[in-house]
Amino acid sequence: MKKWVLFGLLLVAAAVVAEEDENEAPECDPEACQLPNCRCSGTDIPGGLRARDVPQFVTITFDDAVNTRNMETYRRVLYNRRNANNCPAGVTFYVNHEYTSYLGVNELYNRGFEIALHSMSHQVPQSYWAEVTYEDMVLEFAHQRIQMAHFANIPFDTIKGIRLPFLQMSGNTSFEMMARHDFLYDCSWPTVAHTNPGLWPYTLDYRSTQDCIIPPCPTGSIPGPWVMPMVSWLDLLNVPCSFVDTCYWIPDLNDEQGWYNFIVANFERHYNGNRAPFPFYVHEWFIAVNPAVERAFVRFLNLINSLNDVFMVNSQEVIEWVKNPITIAEYRQKPCKSFIPTTCRAISCTPLQAEHNGNIYWLDLCNVCPRVYPWLGNPLGQ
Numbered sequence: 060m061k062k063w064v065l066f067g068l069l070l071v072a073a074a075v076v077a078e079e080d081e082n083e084a085p086e087c088d089p090e091a092c093q094l095p096n097c098r099c100s101g102t103d104i105p106g107g108l109r110a111r112d113v114p115q116f117v118t119i120t121f122d123d124a125v126n127t128r129n130m131e132t133y134r135r136v137l138y139n140r141r142n143a144n145n146c147p148a149g150v151t152f153y154v155n156h157e158y159t160s161y162l163g164v165n166e167l168y169n170r171g172f173e174i175a176l177h178s179m180s181h182q183v184p185q186s187y188w189a190e191v192t193y194e195d196m197v198l199e200f201a202h203q204r205i206q207m208a209h210f211a212n213i214p215f216d217t218i219k220g221i222r223l224p225f226l227q228m229s230g231n232t233s234f235e236m237m238a239r240h241d242f243l244y245d246c247s248w249p250t251v252a253h254t255n256p257g258l259w260p261y262t263l264d265y266r267s268t269q270d271c272i273i274p275p276c277p278t279g280s281i282p283g284p285w286v287m288p289m290v291s292w293l294d295l296l297n298v299p300c301s302f303v304d305t306c307y308w309i310p311d312l313n314d315e316q317g318w319y320n321f322i323v324a325n326f327e328r329h330y331n332g333n334r335a336p337f338p339f340y341v342h343e344w345f346i347a348v349n350p351a352v353e354r355a356f357v358r359f360l361n362l363i364n365s366l367n368d369v370f371m372v373n374s375q376e377v378i379e380w381v382k383n384p385i386t387i388a389e390y391r392q393k394p395c396k397s398f399i400p401t402t403c404r405a406i407s408c409t410p411l412q413a414e415h416n417g418n419i420y421w422l423d424l425c426n427v428c429p430r431v432y433p434w435l436g437n438p439l440g441q
C-alpha cells in the first residue's frame with residue numbers, strides 16, 4: 060500500500076516538473092527574435108546604433124492616486140514644458156483607483172501626458188500580489204482600464220502600460236493578463252545588476268537575463284508585452300534604488316545644489332553610457348515636502364529640455380522607438396506625438412458608499428455618477 064502511494068506521489072511530482080519545463084522560455088535566439096515585436100533582454104542598443112546617435116529618453120513617472128493636492132505640484136512643475144525639438148514633453152502617471160479624482164486624470168491626459176495603470180485596489184498585504192490569480196489580475200488591471208477610460212473620459216486605446224503595486228512581481232500572471240488584454244508594456248521590474256550599461260526594454264518571447272529583485276519573476280515564453288526595466292539609480296554610496304524617494308544615502312534634503320548634482324550624476328551614467336532610457340521614478344509627496352528637491356528637479360528638467368539630443372517623453376513613446384529605432388537626426392524630423400483632446404463634464408458625486416468595506420468616498424469624475432463606489436468586480440459601480 061505504502062509503496063503505491065509513494066509511486067503515485069512520484070508520478071505527480073514528475074508531471075509537475077514536466078509541466079514547468081514545458082512552459083519555461085528557452086534561451087534567447089537573436090536570429091529568431093527580431094524587432095519590431097521581439098527583442099532579447101540585454102544592454103545592447105536597439106538597431107545596433109552608436110550611442111552618440113541614440114536619442115537620450117528621460118522617463119519621468121509618478122505613482123498612485125491623482126487628487127486635488129498633488130495636481131497642484133504637477134501643474135507647477137510639469138506643465139508647459141517642451142523638448143528642444145519643440146514637441147511637448149511627456150510624463151507617465153501610474154494611477155490606482157481608490158481616492159483618485161478623475162477630473163485630474165482627464166486634465167493630465169489633455170496636457171499630453173500618459174495615463175497608465177497601477178491597479179484598482181493597490182491592496183495590502185504585498186503578498187497578495189505575489190500570489191495573485193489570473194482572474195484577480197484581470198479585475199485589477201483589465202477592468203481598471205475600462206473604468207479609467209469611462210470615468211476620466213479618455214480613449215481606451217491610449218492606456219497601454221501597467222505598474223504593479225509595491226513592484227511586487229507575480230511570476231507569469233501579470234504578463235499573461237497583459238498579453239491576452241493587449242497591454243503594451245510593464246514598468247515594475249527593477250534591475251540592480253544592469254545599471255551601467257543600462258538594460259533596454261525587451262520582450263518575453265525568450266528567457267530573460269534580468270536579475271529578479273522582488274520574486275517571483277516571469278519564466279514562461281509570453282510574446283506580446285514589453286518589459287520596461289526599472290534601471291536603478293545609485294545613491295551617494297552606490298547602493299541601488301528604484302524610486303528616487305527610496306534612495307538611502309542622499310544629499311541633505313535642504314541642499315538644492317547637492318540634489319541637482321545627485322540627479323545629474325545619475326543622468327550622466329546613462330547619457331555618457333549606452334543611452335538606455337533615464338528613469339526618474341518618484342512619488343509626488345517627496346517633491347511636495349522638500350522644496351529644495353523640487354527646485355533641483357525643476358533645474359534638471361530645464362536642463363534636459365534645452366539639450367538637442369535629450370527627450371522627456373511618455374513611456375509608451377520609448378517602446379515605440381525601441382520597436383523601430385532611428386537616429387537623433389531622424390527622430391528630430393518626426394512630427395510630435397498627437398492625441399485626441401477630450402472634454403470633461405465635471406461632476407462631483409454625493410458621498411458614495413462602498414460595498415466592499417462600508418466606507419464613504421467622494422468621487423469627482425467626467426460622467427454620470429455611479430450607484431455605489433466602483434470596486435473590484437464592479438468597475439463602473441453599477
Ligand code: ZN
Binds near residue numbers: 122123177224225
Ligand atoms: Zn503605489
